[in-house]
Amino acid sequence: MTPPNIRTKLGLGLLSILAAAGLCGFAGQARFGDPDDGWANQPEFATSRAICRRFKTLAVPASDMPDPATAATLKGCSSEALYYGIGVKRDPVKARQCAILELNDPDNRDGVFSGTGMLMTIYATGFGAKKDLDLATHMACNTWGAPVDTDILVHALQTRKTVPDPTPFDYCYDVNQGASDVSMPVCAWHEQRRTKAVRDVKVQALTAAWTAEESAAHDQLLKAQGAFLELRQMNERGAGTINRSATARFEMELEDDRLALLQRMTASKGPTASPAQRTAADTALNQFYRNLMPLLPQKEMVDYDVTKPGVREAQRAWIAYRDAWLALAAVKWPNASQDGLATYLTRKRLGHLHCDAYHNGDERFEQECG
Numbered sequence: 001m002t003p004p005n006i007r008t009k010l011g012l013g014l015l016s017i018l019a020a021a022g023l024c025g026f027a028g029q030a031r032f033g034d035p036d037d038g039w040a041n042q043p044e045f046a047t048s049r050a051i052c053r054r055f056k057t058l059a060v061p062a063s064d065m066p067d068p069a070t071a072a073t074l075k076g077c078s079s080e081a082l083y084y085g086i087g088v089k090r091d092p093v094k095a096r097q098c099a100i101l102e103l104n105d106p107d108n109r110d111g112v113f114s115g116t117g118m119l120m121t122i123y124a125t126g127f128g129a130k131k132d133l134d135l136a137t138h139m140a141c142n143t144w145g146a147p148v149d150t151d152i153l154v155h156a157l158q159t160r161k162t163v164p165d166p167t168p169f170d171y172c173y174d175v176n177q178g179a180s181d182v183s184m185p186v187c188a189w190h191e192q193r194r195t196k197a198v199r200d201v202k203v204q205a206l207t208a209a210w211t212a213e214e215s216a217a218h219d220q221l222l223k224a225q226g227a228f229l230e231l232r233q234m235n236e237r238g239a240g241t242i243n244r245s246a247t248a249r250f251e252m253e254l255e256d257d258r259l260a261l262l263q264r265m266t267a268s269k270g271p272t273a274s275p276a277q278r279t280a281a282d283t284a285l286n287q288f289y290r291n292l293m294p295l296l297p298q299k300e301m302v303d304y305d306v307t308k309p310g311v312r313e314a315q316r317a318w319i320a321y322r323d324a325w326l327a328l329a330a331v332k333w334p335n336a337s338q339d340g341l342a343t344y345l346t347r348k349r350l351g352h353l354h355c356d357a358y359h360n361g362d363e364r365f366e367q368e369c370g
Contacts (some may be wrong), residue, residue: 033368042147045151051158055134092122092129093129112217117144120139120143152175152176172187218328218332221327231356235307236311236353265341270336271338289311321345
């Protein structure tokens with residue numbers, strides 16, 4: 001039977017909360033290490049699976065559970081945000097309480113940065129709860145991920161019991177990113193969430209006193225940027241494990257660029273270029289685009305293949321994005337160099353095509369763009 005939603009059981013006592021959160025049966029639900037986990041015939045995982053079975057009955061101490069009043073205040077919380085201070089004040093204790101509540105949420109119960117994953121980090125570091133590397137290991141055994149990731153984490157956590165590491169446990173530090181096609185994109189999106197909160201504060205400070213006309217132009221830029229980003233993530237990511245983190249990277253690049261340009265333009269230090277340099281940049285981009293298109297397939301052979309229609313669609317969205325930047329500059333910084341801004345954006349786009357779209361099967365990618 002599906003446990004009742006904990007948020008509807010706040011009037012019950014601690015035992016009811018434990019049951020609602022699935023904590024009464026949680027310790028017996030370890031995936032990695034179970035006889036039917038699918039990895040019994042993989043000898044390289046035998047040791048870590050045995051460790052998971054050994055810790056299968058461990059559970060969160062009752063003293064660590066949030067009481068009903070606290071649980072009510074944490075409705076809709078994010079343990080990741082509370083632990084790392086993403087857009088909110090950092091509070092590891094509330095992060096632990098929130099992560100326990102997330103165990104009842106199918107979308108968050110076993111995420112790397114929610115539910116069991118955050119409890120793994122909290123009990124491994126001792127920030128927000130008493131340090132317990134065995135309980136942290138149990139949580140690692142129950143956290144979503146590739147088996148090689150779980151294997152690495154289990155060994156890393158157990159090693160810390162006998163070999164002190166001055167660096168606090170951190171999933172992205174300990175998991176050996178790139179060992180699977182899970183850890184690298186997961187960590188890329190985590191980093192994006194952390195940097196976005198800081199970036200948003202800086203953008204808000206720069207734009208808070210803008211006029212209605214200036215703000216409207218900025219809103220149009222955000223709309224155009226969002227449309228371009230969506231198509232770039234969809235059409236220019238490229239197939240293969242190496243590119244799974246590209247969607248987060250694309251977003252960080254565009255957002256970092258927006259902040260950097262806003263700061264430069266506000267300080268009257270925007271990009272400068274002559275009309276001839278702008279023309280040269282346009283020519284280089286157009287030439288590369290024309291040379292690239294015949295090399296691309298018309299249809300995807302596998303998911304996320306870079307295709308001719310996909311790049312064409314993204315390119316049209318980029319033109320609207322570029323024009324939105326130029327329109328904002330004309331309103332907010334009328335004395336800034338339109339040629340300089342256009343040249344800067346055009347050269348950036350050339351880099352996108354060269355290092356992302358064109359690397360499909362091109363061995364020079366690692367040397368030239370890696």
